[in-house]
Amino acid sequence: MPLFFQTCADGATCAISAAIMNDVQQPDTGLRGMVVPVTPLQQNCSILWCTNSNKAAVIDPGGDLDNILGAVEQNDVELEKILVTHAHIDHAGGVAELAERLSLPIEGPHPEDQFWIDRIEESGSKYGINAQAFEPDRWLDGQDTVTIGEQMLSVRHCPGHTPGHVIFHHAPSQLAAVGDVLFQGSIGRSDFPRGNHEELINSIVTQLWPLGDDVTFIPGHGPLSTFGHERQTNPFVCDTALGRA
Numbered sequence: 001m002p003l004f005f006q007t008c009a010d011g012a013t014c015a016i017s018a019a020i021m022n023d024v025q026q027p028d029t030g031l032r033g034m035v036v037p038v039t040p041l042q043q044n045c046s047i048l049w050c051t052n053s054n055k056a057a058v059i060d061p062g063g064d065l066d067n068i069l070g071a072v073e074q075n076d077v078e079l080e081k082i083l084v085t086h087a088h089i090d091h092a093g094g095v096a097e098l099a100e101r102l103s104l105p106i107e108g109p110h111p112e113d114q115f116w117i118d119r120i121e122e123s124g125s126k127y128g129i130n131a132q133a134f135e136p137d138r139w140l141d142g143q144d145t146v147t148i149g150e151q152m153l154s155v156r157h158c159p160g161h162t163p164g165h166v167i168f169h170h171a172p173s174q175l176a177a178v179g180d181v182l183f184q185g186s187i188g189r190s191d192f193p194r195g196n197h198e199e200l201i202n203s204i205v206t207q208l209w210p211l212g213d214d215v216t217f218i219p220g221h222g223p224l225s226t227f228g229h230e231r232q233t234n235p236f237v238c239d240t241a242l243g244r245a
Helices: 065-074 095-102 111-118 120-127 197-211 227-233
Strands: 005-007 013-015 031-038 043-050 055-059 078-083 145-148 151-157 166-170 175-179 216-219
Touching: 031 065, 043 065, 043 145, 043 216, 055 065, 055 145, 065 095, 078 095, 078 145, 111 120, 151 197, 166 197, 175 197, 197 227
Parallel strands: 005 031, 055 078, 175 216
Antiparallel strands: 005 013, 031 043, 043 055, 145 151, 151 166, 166 175
């Protein structure tokens, strides 16, 4: 059975989270993908592609563009756009260069993240990332949809980690790319400028949980998980911790 794959640090390719990804990778979902950890912060850049058209999108190309493009070539897919969950340096540091290099449109994040786009060069200097500000071809909001080839993904606005953070959800495969909103066993930081802990918790409860316990999510860092698993075990947002048990 086909699996969801991740490019390992040594450049090899290894299967990850096979048990929870089996349903996502059934042929009739129309979507497949790869995770490529990038930047010194090991951010999970995702490449998702439509199996019918072979068109692909790269989500959060924070840097290490040669590694990302190598994964694209390895899977013999055609990049058609860049999707951005939020404008922190490890997620958006390579957006401008990749868009210019391949003439790709940029979709996302929400306009409230202009604050972070404006300071991305300054942020990059702290981590040795040569980043440039960018102008999205399309800003995104919570009622929007985006397409990858013939596949449609819904957009949810999830402020808290940053004010303009969005996530992408593909209902047929029960897969979500959530950036730094939620992690396996943790949640995104809210102590950055314009972060808000209460907004972050509210985003998780009102925007992620209604998508369903069976949704597998790709976080911005670390291993994949499911919303159901986090509702049971995540000490920050499990039902017991939030008084919902």
